[in-house]
Amino acid sequence: MAKETMKTRAAVAWGPGQPLKMEELDLEMPKAGEVLVRIVATGVCHTDAFTLSGDDPEGIFPAVLGHEGGGIVERVGEGVTSVAVGDHVIPLYTAECGECKFCKSGKTNLCSAVRETQGKGLMPDGTSRFSKDGEPIYHYMGCSTFSEYTVLPEVSLANISKEAPLEKVCLLGCGVTTGMGAVTNTADVQPGDTVAVFGLGGIGLSAIIGAKMAKAGRIIAIDINEDKFEMAQQLGATDVVNPKKFDKPIQEVIVEMTDGGVDYSFECVGNVHLMRSALECCHKGWGESIIIGVAGAGQEIATRPFQLVTGRVWKGSAFGGVKGRSQLPDYVQRYMDGEFELDCFITHTMALEDINDAFDLMHAGKSIRTVIHF
Ligand code: NAD
Ligand code: AHE
Ligand code: ZN
Numbered sequence: 001m002a003k004e005t006m007k008t009r010a011a012v013a014w015g016p017g018q019p020l021k022m023e024e025l026d027l028e029m030p031k032a033g034e035v036l037v038r039i040v041a042t043g044v045c046h047t048d049a050f051t052l053s054g055d056d057p058e059g060i061f062p063a064v065l066g067h068e069g070g071g072i073v074e075r076v077g078e079g080v081t082s083v084a085v086g087d088h089v090i091p092l093y094t095a096e097c098g099e100c101k102f103c104k105s106g107k108t109n110l111c112s113a114v115r116e117t118q119g120k121g122l123m124p125d126g127t128s129r130f131s132k133d134g135e136p137i138y139h140y141m142g143c144s145t146f147s148e149y150t151v152l153p154e155v156s157l158a159n160i161s162k163e164a165p166l167e168k169v170c171l172l173g174c175g176v177t178t179g180m181g182a183v184t185n186t187a188d189v190q191p192g193d194t195v196a197v198f199g200l201g202g203i204g205l206s207a208i209i210g211a212k213m214a215k216a217g218r219i220i221a222i223d224i225n226e227d228k229f230e231m232a233q234q235l236g237a238t239d240v241v242n243p244k245k246f247d248k249p250i251q252e253v254i255v256e257m258t259d260g261g262v263d264y265s266f267e268c269v270g271n272v273h274l275m276r277s278a279l280e281c282c283h284k285g286w287g288e289s290i291i292i293g294v295a296g297a298g299q300e301i302a303t304r305p306f307q308l309v310t311g312r313v314w315k316g317s318a319f320g321g322v323k324g325r326s327q328l329p330d331y332v333q334r335y336m337d338g339e340f341e342l343d344c345f346i347t348h349t350m351a352l353e354d355i356n357d358a359f360d361l362m363h364a365g366k367s368i369r370t371v372i373h374f
Contacts, residue, residue: 004029010130010147011355012137014062016054019356020146025064025137028129030077030151037089037152041167042145043068043369044358045174046201047294050270051140052359055296060121063138064130066372067093068174069145070166073157080154082325088162090173090332092324093118093141095155109185109323114153118142124153145173146355148374158328161336167349167371168342169332171202174319175369176342177331178292179206179268181320183214186290187264191215196254196262197237198278199269200228202345202369203292205235207266209340212236220254220262225365231344243277254281265289272299279303285311292317345369 008027011020030036045068051059073087083089097103097113114124121138122128129151130137130144144150160169179202183189195211197204200223211219212235221229221237229240239257243250255261261283267275270293279289280303289312291301301314308314322328335342348361348370358370 006149008147008149009352010064010144011352012062013052013065016052016059016061020052020065022353023132025147026131027147027149027151028131030075031123031125032078033080033154034077034123034151035073035080035083035154035157036075036149037071037091037157038074038149039069039071039145039147039374041070041170041374042066042372043171043173043175043202044355044362044372046203046270046362047174049359049362050294050296057297058119060138063121063140064144064147064150065140066145066147067091067141067143068170069143070170070173071145074149082154083157083159088160088164088166089157090160090169090324090328091143091145091150091152092156092158092328093143093174094319094324095142095153096323096325097155098325109319109321111155113155114142123151146352146372148352155325158324160329160332164332164336167373168346169335170371171342171345171369172328172331172335175202176206176209176345177322177328178317178320179203179208180210180213180331180340181322182266182290182292182317183207183210183264185321186315186317187266187288189214189216189264192217193263194218194220194258196220196222196265196278196281198222198265198267198274199293200225200232201268204266204268205231205345205368207268207292208232208235208237213340218258220257222250227365231368234344249277251277251280258283260284261287263287267291267293269293270295272301275301276303279312279314280307282312287311288313288315290315290317346371349373
């Protein structure tokens, strides 16, 4: 039987380091357990740039990148029950099947249902829905939101309120949820705690929102780009620090500022040297450092084991420890209830055709989030 396909406009990453190129792709209709989604808006996250750079060991080309989207269900495959045509959804790069060992553990938001094929740029049946001239174009992080239409596994969709503005809550598909969730879920910051946030992009600023909500006593915001300080302070940072202004390691500076170190630190850059600083600025005996930033192939973290022997803890956080299908709709509702802002993150909006400008703005340190409108 001939495959049923439709056309979709997409920005394609043809190879590492190359600008994205607008293409008209063929998109195969959803198979059993899959869903066709029309993307209404998508943010551009540093992880998209990371993969495009060629540093991602899982980076596959040609691919349709993008993983911070919001859209509307257009068609469902056989057996799909949790979403219906017309539902508003946020694609999830961390699926939630509810049935795998991970989902059942109660210990993690990582889910194994589709992760293996997802990492190969494929749908769970081992094939791609995107193609051009009969050749496959790969999916990305199970989402591929830099396309007008995309196909996802049902388990990779959070069904959210239809009242929520998709051009804003798309940011909950990655950046804002990741930063806020890392503070409340992974770290569990308590009132009065001292917190250090390394890197003030979309992730770090969201961590500041989370820390403020958790009533942290002191929130130290660290970046080498001082243009980021104003927004960090508006969101709740009590101190701002530029490591370039000191002739000693930044961890020493922070330990001195805090009578022995912070209760929690968050690395929101993806720099392995900064990860060490973030660990070593933690208080002896109990300080915990959460790695959120993503580092390139071949890079490794290092510290003296004594740092851990003396009670500091190194942890990591993916998607803020949030279970997408069961917990993300609540983040959307909390935004709708006015608990936190998203507008302040959206420094730029543009059409998909201009998406390379979004990457340029990010690399120049001029944007927090660009939201692409379709
Ligand atoms: P971004 O580019 O918007 O922000 C990064 C910030 O780090 C910038 O403000 C930059 O000036 C600052 N910075 C760079 N080098 C620095 C240094 N040496 N010291 C201090 N600050 C420095 O990026 P983003 O979108 O906020 O993403 C941040 C990191 O988080 C990336 O590595 C991204 O891949 C990762 N990420 C991880 C998850 C996860 O689930 N773990 C989710 C989203 C993003
Ligand atoms: N492919 C990379 C790893 C990338 C990574 O760590 N991704 C984060 C999300 S970044 C979102 O902007 C994540 O959730 N990781 C857990 C997972 O299952 O991918 C590599 O190093 O191979
Ligand atoms: Zn992201």
